[in-house]
Amino acid sequence: MAMQVAAPSRRRPSLGRQKIEIRRIESEEARQVCFSKRRAGFFKKASELSILCSADVAAVVFSPAGKAYSFGHPSVECLLERFLPDSSSGAAARVRRGANNNGGGGMVGELNRQYGELRAMVEAHKARRERADEKIEMERAAGRWLPMDADVRRMSPEELMAFGTGLMAGQAAVSARADQMLRDALLIGRRPPTTTTAGFGFFHMPHY
Amino acid sequence: MAMQVAAPSRRRPSLGRQKIEIRRIESEEARQVCFSKRRAGFFKKASELSILCSADVAAVVFSPAGKAYSFGHPSVECLLERFLPDSSSGAAARVRRGANNNGGGGMVGELNRQYGELRAMVEAHKARRERADEKIEMERAAGRWLPMDADVRRMSPEELMAFGTGLMAGQAAVSARADQMLRDALLIGRRPPTTTTAGFGFFHMPHY
């Protein structure tokens, strides 16, 4: 492998950072490198957020390979205890029951209420949309849509679109990742991660 | 190389970003503002990390006021279950229950999360993109969007619920579509609807 003699006076050592689109990085190598860099940056952000704003933050990341990393202030477990009970105890069950019974009361009503805020925001956007004309084309790529629940009958088209998109997005994510999750789960099983402290919260790093 | 900035005839509207130390922000107001901004940035990073590297990411943030926000790809519960040490009691048990409840058919519960996602997304976008192409949104909203195989818009809440549940069970085609669309919307920067999943994955916003 012949190496070129660097010509420092003429050639730039680097093009510097290039803009990239937020989509899966195809190159296995580049993806790995990016993961390492961004994971570090991500945890740093978590740390700064917790310190600057006195907020409690927990973050867990699973690498494509199945290794688990995490950050938690005060600790991941602690925050999960606070976060989970609320959504798993009575809420979900109650919601579900209500849906089966009348499909429009209780939680759904609340959902709709909250939707009012969102709607307001969307409205605000429309109000500000003065300069914009182009590519209605992309739309086609969107494919088919599917608005559901939350009393869609009362939503404006815009809201329906937004909601449907969001819904699909979530489901898409779940479906698309189901297989990998399964694989990961089987692959990693559950091994106790090593724990280290990084500045503020706790970092759990995987050991190989 | 000290260079004095020549006194500009016109005063700068802002000094721009200033460097700050990573320590609790004393000013109540400044802390709140910072929290909002950084929380958004934090979730965005989480989203990008999960997309770029195909990594599974979950993050939970509690504001000083006690409100909880979260991001999870595929979902917070799902990842937590993978992360938490096996323990048939306490947290793990609850986590599992919650996951089952939500995944088993709690569409509304899921919708509630989607709502949060949508809101987060809108919030994130208002900050910088809408001025470009709201036109598309309008056009689309005009009523030219293609419905799914079933006309969910005419379904009763019960029917929607059932349909939604079925969808969650497995809609490969839809998932693919959504995924593609999401990618386009998110990465390209010019998405049709006012919706972006800030990645994709679920956002849990605080319940009021």
Place this chain on the structure above:
DNA sequence: GTGACTATCATTAGGTT
């Protein structure tokens, strides 16, 4: 509390070593 701005600081994509 949120949106808009802008100058700056921070992060990181691509290469190199």
Place this chain on the structure above:
DNA sequence: CAACCTAATGATAGTCA
């Protein structure tokens, strides 16, 4: 493969509407 480098992109502190 990780540590360095450089330069361009991205995030955001400070301020005002």
